[in-house]
Amino acid sequence: SQKIEQNSEALNIQEGKTATLTCNYTNYSPAYLQWYRQDPGRGPVFLLLIRENEKEKRKERLKVTFDTTLKQSLFHITASQPADSATYLCAPSGSARQLTFGSGTQLTVLP
Amino acid sequence: DTAVSQTPKYLVTQMGNDKSIKCEQNLGHDTMYWYKQDSKKFLKIMFSYNNKELIINETVPNRFSPKSPDKAHLNLHINSLELGDSAVYFCASSQVTLKGEKLFFGSGTQLSVL
Numbered sequence A: 001s002q003k004i005e006q007n008s009e010a011l012n013i014q015e016g017k018t019a020t021l022t023c024n025y026t027n028y029s030p031a032y033l034q035w036y037r038q039d040p041g042r043g044p045v046f047l048l049l050i051r052e053n054e055k056e057k058r059k060e061r062l063k064v065t066f067d068t069t070l071k072q073s074l075f076h077i078t079a080s081q082p083a084d085s086a087t088y089l090c091a092p093s094g095s096a097r098q099l100t101f102g103s104g105t106q107l108t109v110l111p
Numbered sequence B: 001d002t003a004v005s006q007t008p009k010y011l012v013t014q015m016g017n018d019k020s021i022k023c024e025q026n027l028g029h030d031t032m033y034w035y036k037q038d039s040k041k042f043l044k045i046m047f048s049y050n051n052k053e054l055i056i057n058e059t060v061p062n063r064f065s066p067k068s069p070d071k072a073h074l075n076l077h078i079n080s081l082e083l084g085d086s087a088v089y090f091c092a093s094s095q096v097t098l099k100g101e102k103l104f105f106g107s108g109t110q111l112s113v114l
Helices: none
Strands: A003-006 A010-014 A019-026 A032-038 A045-051 A056-059 A062-067 A072-077 A086-093 A105-110 B004-007 B010-013 B019-025 B031-037 B043-050 B053-057 B064-070 B073-078 B087-094 B103-105 B109-113
Touching: A003 A086, A010 A019, A019 A086, A019 A105, A032 A062, A032 A072, A045 A056, A045 A062, A045 B103, A072 A086, B004 B087, B010 B019, B019 B031, B019 B087, B019 B109, B031 B073, B043 B064, B043 B073, B053 B064, B073 B087
Parallel strands: A010 A105, B010 B109
Antiparallel strands: A003 A019, A019 A072, A032 A045, A032 A086, A056 A062, A062 A072, A086 A105, B004 B019, B019 B073, B031 B043, B031 B087, B043 B053, B064 B073, B087 B103, B087 B109
16 A cells, blocks of 8 residues: 655754755655645645656755655755744645645754 | 635534534635544545546545535535544645646644544
8 A cells, every 4th residue: 555654753953954854655656746834723735846757846945856766755944944843744646636645744943 | 815715613513413614715726625634644635526526535434425516615514423533624625737736725624523
């Protein structure tokens, strides 16, 4: 069965450092992978989408990589800020109708 | 204007009751979804509707019945509520574009069954 693993339930880093979150998946080959941010009491918000033929995607301080051989995506936040504190969910998928989410990594950026 | 809105935000009820959660999207999307997020934060798809037609129905008890009167609305009715139904339920919508298909979520309904 399809399985998605995100690194450690919680990640604490110091403000200004780069946060790196890992998403590993097994038993399927997604055409693309999405990352979402979820704040307490709110629904997930879309951040980035990367396709299987793309190695890297950037948006402002965010960078996502997608290695289909390793079946892994890395999500980086550079120059992290306390406002970046949230839970980040990865979702490898063939389409939104097949979107399967990981349980998320809770990131805390310490001032 | 809220893109995807769902009501109520909180729902506390007794076991055995019947309750409904309403969802509306003003994005003009063709597809709407219901997701369930449990206490361990796993977000699982329950149903998906495209233009009022059911296209995905995951392994969900028959007590859960979605209803889509039009493509902007997808309501969720739950009969004979059980303790295990306690969770946060999210409505979402999506539209296929050249840039891909991404989900827009509502703010969730926290259901507590006592």
